[in-house]
Amino acid sequence: MDRFLDTFFAPQVFARYLPEVLAAVWTTLWLGIVVIVAGIALGLLLACLRAARRWWLTLPIVIFADMLRALPPLVLILLIYFGLPGLGITLSGPLVLILVLTAVLAAFAEEIFWAGLTALPKGQWEAGRATGLSFTQVLVRIALPQAVRMGIPSLVNRSLAITKMTALGSVIGVKEILAVSSSAQAVSGSATPLTLAAIAYLAIFLPAVVLARWLERRFTWKV
Amino acid sequence: MTPMLEVAALEKRFGDTTVLRNINLKVGRGELVFVIGPSGSGKSTMLRCCNRLEEPTSGSILIDGKNIMNALSKNLNTLRLQTGMVFQGFHLYPHMSVVRNVMLAQTLAMKRGKAEAKARAMDMLDRVGLAHKADAMPTELSGGQQQRVAIARALALDPKVMLFDEPTSALDPELVGSVLKVMKDLKAQGMTMLVVSHEMGFAREAADRVVFMDGGVVVEQGPPEAIFGNPQHERTRAFLSRVSSH
Numbered sequence: 001m002d003r004f005l006d007t008f009f010a011p012q013v014f015a016r017y018l019p020e021v022l023a024a025v026w027t028t029l030w031l032g033i034v035v036i037v038a039g040i041a042l043g044l045l046l047a048c049l050r051a052a053r054r055w056w057l058t059l060p061i062v063i064f065a066d067m068l069r070a071l072p073p074l075v076l077i078l079l080i081y082f083g084l085p086g087l088g089i090t091l092s093g094p095l096v097l098i099l100v101l102t103a104v105l106a107a108f109a110e111e112i113f114w115a116g117l118t119a120l121p122k123g124q125w126e127a128g129r130a131t132g133l134s135f136t137q138v139l140v141r142i143a144l145p146q147a148v149r150m151g152i153p154s155l156v157n158r159s160l161a162i163t164k165m166t167a168l169g170s171v172i173g174v175k176e177i178l179a180v181s182s183s184a185q186a187v188s189g190s191a192t193p194l195t196l197a198a199i200a201y202l203a204i205f206l207p208a209v210v211l212a213r214w215l216e217r218r219f220t221w222k223v
Numbered sequence: 224m225t226p227m228l229e230v231a232a233l234e235k236r237f238g239d240t241t242v243l244r245n246i247n248l249k250v251g252r253g254e255l256v257f258v259i260g261p262s263g264s265g266k267s268t269m270l271r272c273c274n275r276l277e278e279p280t281s282g283s284i285l286i287d288g289k290n291i292m293n294a295l296s297k298n299l300n301t302l303r304l305q306t307g308m309v310f311q312g313f314h315l316y317p318h319m320s321v322v323r324n325v326m327l328a329q330t331l332a333m334k335r336g337k338a339e340a341k342a343r344a345m346d347m348l349d350r351v352g353l354a355h356k357a358d359a360m361p362t363e364l365s366g367g368q369q370q371r372v373a374i375a376r377a378l379a380l381d382p383k384v385m386l387f388d389e390p391t392s393a394l395d396p397e398l399v400g401s402v403l404k405v406m407k408d409l410k411a412q413g414m415t416m417l418v419v420s421h422e423m424g425f426a427r428e429a430a431d432r433v434v435f436m437d438g439g440v441v442v443e444q445g446p447p448e449a450i451f452g453n454p455q456h457e458r459t460r461a462f463l464s465r466v467s468s469h
Contacts, residue, residue: 123314126276127373130308131328131380132300141327145318 006190013192017184021196024180029204031094031176032163035101039162040155042102043109047147050110051117051139061110068107074168076100081172093172105162112154116147149219156212160205177201225288227252227415228273228384233282235268235439242268244439246282250384253413255406257426257447260436261462266419269436270388273417274306275299287383304332307377311389313369315361315376322348322357325376333380340379347375351405367398371405378409385409387418403429423466427451435459 046065049057068076081096091099120143128138170179177197184193226249235243243265250256258266271277273284275291283290291302315324325344329335335343348354351371353364361369370390377385387406391399403425410416410429420426426433427447434444437458443450454460 121312121314123310123312124316127308127310127314127316127376128328129300130274130276130303130306131376132302132304132332133328134300137331141331142316146316149318 008191008195010190010192013184013188013190014196016188017181017193017196020180020184021177021193021200024175024177025200025204027094027174028163028166028176028200031097031101031166031169031174032204034098035105035162035166036159038098038102039105040109040159042106043111044113044144044148046106046110047113047117048139048144050114051143052135064103065107065110068104069111073100073104073165074171076104077168077172093169093174096172097166097169097174101162101165101168104165105158108158108162109151109155112151112158113144113147116150117143119150120146152219153216156215160208160212163208164201164205224252226250226285227254227287228417229283229285230269230273231283231285233269233272233284234280235265235272235277236280242439243272243279246436246441248434248441248444250415250417251431252415253410254431255410255416255418255429257430257433258417258419258436259421259423259426259433259462260442261465264436265439266436267388270386270417270419273384273386274303274308276308300332304328304380305383306386307374307380307382307384308386309370309373309377309388309390311392313361313366313373313393315369315372317361319361320357321353321359321361321364321372324361324372325379328376329379343379344375347379348372350378350408351375352401365398366394367401370394370402374402374405374409383415385414385416387416387420389419389421391420391422421466423451423463435462437462 046061050061077096077100080091080100081093084091124142124146125138128142133141166174166176167178169176170182173179177200181193181197185191228250230246230248233243233246234241246269248256258270260266268277272279275284279292283292285291286302286305291299294302316327319327322341322344325347326337326340329340329343330337345354345357348357351374353368353371353375356364356368356372361372364372390406391402394402399422403422406416406418407429430447432444433447433450435442435450435454442456442458443454450459451463454463
């Protein structure tokens with residue numbers, strides 16, 4: 001028992017690395033928020049463009065969405081972080097992480113919004129158009145609000161998943177929770193910093209999950 | 224006087240199949256014209272051509288003497304304000320309250336102010352007997368109530384013609400009467416209406432003219448007493464006997 005506590009909960013190691021991990025929590029949080037906002041916004045935009053049903057818009061969007069959903073994000077992160085400097089383009093670790101995760105979330109979000117739009121009964125469009133509304137007006141005022149509500153549970157899950165993927169930043173030197181605590185683990189020789197990391201992730205994600213449940217309840221309506 | 228709605232030489236093809244062939248019909252001001260016929264006869268397609276929800280292959284649609292087939296897509300939105308359409312499936316917007324359903328196109332397509340649109344919406348809801356449901360959500364209403372809200376939503380745009388596409392087909396029998404009553408009131412107030420429906424009793428009682436369609440053509444048309452009492456064509460007789468045997 002002592003050995004267990006000493007390995008995972010050594011108090012002096014705990015105290016020594018707490019400030020660093022707390023700083024890393026902040027990094028993870030802002031990375032997550034930036035990625036969620038940008039990814040969902042981009043996904044929404046792509047779904048709207050796809051709704052116009054022009055093949056020269058649909059084709060690149062579908063290719064983008066399928067590629068980014070198929071590729072492991074880590075592969076993209078390494079490719080861009082270590083590959084682009086060969087072309088003379090050097091991007092910082094956080095920027096690469098934001099770009100890749102935003103693109104991945106956008107790909108999933110686009111598919112979620114698109115699924116919502118196609119699940120909408122055709123009559124909703126016809127009712128709108130028959131009352132003299134333009135395509136854009138029907139899309140923005142009638143179709144999207146319903147598609148978004150249908151997509152909220154999936155969007156919430158995807159957003160949580162993508163925020164957890166900020167841990168991939170640890171391989172390209174982004175000082176987020178996992179990177180800081182695993183280097184602390186290497187230096188101290190104790191697993192306690194990793195325990196700290198687990199607690200930090202719980203502190204972020206448990207409230208997020210509760211908030212997500214509330215969002216889902218708030219935005220669904222009886223049909 | 225020019226008819227309020229005139230369909231002339233209307234043709235509609237889907238690929239190789241012709242679903243409407245040389246349709247000609249007129250709806251005079253304040254008239255209620257009923258379109259009957261077996262399913263697949265093209266009557267709903269014909270109705271949907273009248274506001275170009277369905278794009279006719281050729282022919283013309285004149286509303287108040289103006290051919291809407293010449294309109295480009297931008298003007299089409301404005302032209303559609305002249306025709307109010309009521310669907311079999313109601314199609315209220317489920318994410319908006321009843322009154323906002325009736326206000327939406329007023330503010331977006333007609334550019335009415337919010338207060339004016341709301342006042343107008345309340346007037347129309349009152350006309351269909353549902354002013355007390357203004358703040359309800361559509362899913363809280365019965366089918367008959369939803370359809371009456373849909374009628375109010377169309378009326379709020381001051382249309383010249385109302386198009387009804389099987390307005391009572393999706394309703395429980397006991398709810399049909401409330402919708403037909405609203406339609407009768409509209410007729411009494413002078414609204415021009417083109418109605419696709421299977422409500423033969425209502426057609427007999429309220430229609431000025433009945434049009435029988437089968438296989439994409441108008442087989443015959445005339446006053447209800449002639450069509451129901453003394454049909455000239457074998458196809459009409461066969462259809463009417465099938466319907467009345469139910």
